[in-house]
Amino acid sequence: MSQAASLPLVERLGRLSAELTAAERENLKLLLSMAAGGLLVGHARQQPDELRQEALQTAQRALPKLHDGNRPAFTTGIVFLGRTPFFTDADIAAMDQESMASRHRAERFHDHYVSSGAPLAREMALSSAINDFLSERVGPVLPTYKANYLYYDAPGLGIDPHVDKDEFALNVLTMLEHRPADRHSELILYPPDQEPVHIQLAHGESLVFFADSVTHQRTRTVAGESIRLVSFGYHPI
Ligand SMILES: [Fe+2]
Incomplete structure (x- = not known):
């Protein structure tokens, strides 16, 4: 396993974001935001609870990571x-x-x-x-x-x-x-x-x-x- 792959997915998304253009970052942000929004309103109910919870947490934690450095001490936003x-x-x-x-x-x-x-x-x-x-x-x-x-x-x-x-x-x-x-x-x-x-x-x-x-x-x-x-x-x- 590579060093990057051993990091939690959220950290890897943060790293990925640093390599993206502004337009690509907006695209990724939209994907994560659609995922978090959809999961919050109850989509993907056919998936196991645990998986949905993990996916939601990943999306919510990753969103501020897309702007690392510009979101000092992010807690509630x-x-x-x-x-x-x-x-x-x-x-x-x-x-x-x-x-x-x-x-x-x-x-x-x-x-x-x-x-x-x-x-x-x-x-x-x-x-x-x-x-x-x-x-x-x-x-x-x-x-x-x-x-x-x-x-x-x-x-x-x-x-x-x-x-x-x-x-x-x-x-x-x-x-x-x-x-x-x-x-x-x-x-x-x-x-x-x-x-x-x-x-x-x-x-x-x-x-x-x-x-x-x-x-x-x-x-x-x-x-x-x-x-x-x-x-x-x-x-x-
Ligand atoms: Fe809004």
Whole structure:
């Protein structure tokens, strides 16, 4: 057996990733993310439990390994959760307004609606306060100029377990509205080797996380439930 072959599969995938082009790495990430997502939602039930569990762990552990060196001390993938210092009440109110005004332009993406490139959100995503905040915690980052308003505002909307594209490697996800007060839909993160993390963001609160490395989902909305979020993408360098 070669030396590489004696390493755990996760480490070998990490090593393989280091040899890949950016496009190849995205391809491998998609494969692993589809595998983790599929296994989490109960696919491959015909396979033995043990094998499914091992495959899921391998995919979940390997995803952050694809970015070794750029994912310092990865545990849950969460960098920050709560009210950030970089958004004022006025910033949140302005994005809330723009989100509502942009709803008619939103396009369906799988099981939710997305409006991209609204001017205020794009400008906000370039703020040096955000950049400084992120850089202090994860090292230097670059904004990807991606800013999306997200809408889960009809019954049955949500998104199955997945990881984000490279453009949202480090995702600043901020809650603008979730009504009614009695919430059903939630955000769930599935970090490797840990219990799932269930998150409900209050108005104006943000989750900053490595969305390209930790599998996550939004569970389905029920009748009368409506959620609006804004998402900014950053890239560790
Ligand atoms: Fe996502």
